[in-house]
Amino acid sequence: xxxxxxxxxxxxxxxxxxxxxxxxxxxxxxxxxxxxxxxxxxxxxxxxxxxxxxxxxxxxxxxxxxxxxxxxxxxxxxxxxxxxxxxxxxxxxxxxxxxxxxxxxxxxxxxxxxxxxxxxxxxxxxxxxxxxxxxxxxxxxxxxxxxxxxxxxxxxxxx
Amino acid sequence: xxxxxxxxxxxxxxxxxxxxxxxxxxxxxxxxxxxxxxxxxxxxxxxxxxxxxxxxxxxxxxxxxxxxxxxxxxxxxxxxxxxxxxxxxxxxxxxxxxxxxxxxxxxxxxxxxxxxxxxxxxxxxxxxxxxxxxxxxxxxxxxxxxxxxxxxxxxxxxxxxxxxxxxxxxxxxxxxxxxxxxxxxxxxxxxxxxxxxxxxxxxxxxxxxxxxxxxxxxxxxxxxxxxxxxxxxxxxxxxxxxxxxxxxxxxxxxxxxxxxxxxxxxxxxx
Numbered sequence: 001x002x003x004x005x006x007x008x009x010x011x012x013x014x015x016x017x018x019x020x021x022x023x024x025x026x027x028x029x030x031x032x033x034x035x036x037x038x039x040x041x042x043x044x045x046x047x048x049x050x051x052x053x054x055x056x057x058x059x060x061x062x063x064x065x066x067x068x069x070x071x072x073x074x075x076x077x078x079x080x081x082x083x084x085x086x087x088x089x090x091x092x093x094x095x096x097x098x099x100x101x102x103x104x105x106x107x108x109x110x111x112x113x114x115x116x117x118x119x120x121x122x123x124x125x126x127x128x129x130x131x132x133x134x135x136x137x138x139x140x141x142x143x144x145x146x147x148x149x150x151x152x153x154x155x156x157x158x159x
Numbered sequence: 160x161x162x163x164x165x166x167x168x169x170x171x172x173x174x175x176x177x178x179x180x181x182x183x184x185x186x187x188x189x190x191x192x193x194x195x196x197x198x199x200x201x202x203x204x205x206x207x208x209x210x211x212x213x214x215x216x217x218x219x220x221x222x223x224x225x226x227x228x229x230x231x232x233x234x235x236x237x238x239x240x241x242x243x244x245x246x247x248x249x250x251x252x253x254x255x256x257x258x259x260x261x262x263x264x265x266x267x268x269x270x271x272x273x274x275x276x277x278x279x280x281x282x283x284x285x286x287x288x289x290x291x292x293x294x295x296x297x298x299x300x301x302x303x304x305x306x307x308x309x310x311x312x313x314x315x316x317x318x319x320x321x322x323x324x325x326x327x328x329x330x331x332x333x334x335x336x337x338x339x340x341x342x343x344x345x346x347x348x349x350x351x352x353x354x355x356x357x358x359x360x361x362x363x364x365x366x367x368x369x370x371x372x373x374x375x376x377x378x379x380x381x382x383x384x385x386x387x388x389x390x391x392x393x394x395x396x397x398x399x400x401x402x403x404x405x406x407x408x409x410x411x412x413x414x415x416x417x418x419x420x421x422x423x424x425x426x427x428x429x
Binding site: 027 | 201202210211215239241248256296297
């Protein structure tokens with residue numbers, strides 16, 4: 001049975017070898033739609049056309065570093081799970097990333113593929129749940145609005 | 160001893176060779192963590208690839224176990240072929256990167272060869288830039304403007320160290336200034352059969368009172384952490400041993416420009 005919804009993942013690393021390696025692995029091991037980019041701006045453009053459930057971003061990139069890139073992602077697509085994949089085991093960067101961009105996961109290079117798959121899968125699940133929650137909240141808000149409208153109408157009928 | 164009249168304060172060749180060697184090892188030591196990281200990137204990609212190949216093989220074994228490939232399995236085989244194609248591209252890039260790094264390390268840090276050779280100085284500049292890639296990070300841009308240069312007679316190990324020192328000096332000037340981002344412009348021109356290389360940075364610049372002192376032994380504005388303050392002294396001595404000239408042009412707030420001229424042949428020594 002084909003799934004009507006294909007989760008989507010965007011990978012950004014200025015090193016083409018890393019972006020391609022991550023995409024290749026995730027394509028083999030998941031049924032997600034995987035897009036990879038070497039320029040953060042190009043990734044943002046692609047996200048504007050079609051948002052993703054999970055974004056995996058390198059830290060050190062020209063033009064826009066990983067934290068700045070993920071901050072843009074959070075501002076525009078808050079439901080997307082944000083993963084930083086960094087070669088810099090640097091506590092300061094980790095703290096900055098977690099505090100400033102609401103990071104979902106902090107992964108270090110070289111990465112373990114099995115762990116990466118697990119983190120990405122959980123990230124997709126989290127985004128799906130957040131999306132469902134948003135949909136339910138919005139349905140509840142609609143229902144609430146209808147109730148309020150009905151109440152108004154009832155009050156008007158009796159006044 | 161250089162007695163060609165180009166300079167009177169160049170150390171005896173043997174002393175300079177050992178000073179260059181000590182400086183080279185100190186530079187390598189400082190860059191080692193960054194170089195290790197530079198090797199880690201292709202290594203990480205190759206490790207991931209190796210894992211992809213193992214997983215692909217295991218799946219192919221499963222698919223072929225019953226000697227029948229059904230429609231669903233055919234789709235799976237196509238997916239595996241796509242993944243294996245992806246690994247080839249990554250392998251090419253990763254192996255190329257490691258070879259480039261190893262080549263630069265051998266050229267820069269290999270056994271001390273005090274041999275004279277004819278060399279294209281832009282190779283020395285590229286060697287230094289490869290080893291400095293990690294230090295350049297994402298904040299320092301390098302703009303190259305190279306003419307085709309004639310090979311010059313030189314001590315290539317020393318010329319490598321000369322450009323490494325000037326480029327490292329430019330990196331450190333930018334790193335310690337403002338938000339740590341900036342541009343290094345490297346310009347190489349033919350000049351009277353020799354070569355003229357200019358290295359310009361967007362760091363804080365050097366005031367006139369310090370400009371005279373930067374080539375003195377032990378002079379540094381970078382604190383003990385950065386080095387012994389011998390880099391520019393050795394740089395000048397290398398230039399002079401080659402019968403060339405080095406000039407610095409700078410004002411505070413306007414960055415610095417080091418211009419190095421190296422003649423086509425080494426000065427004749429007695």
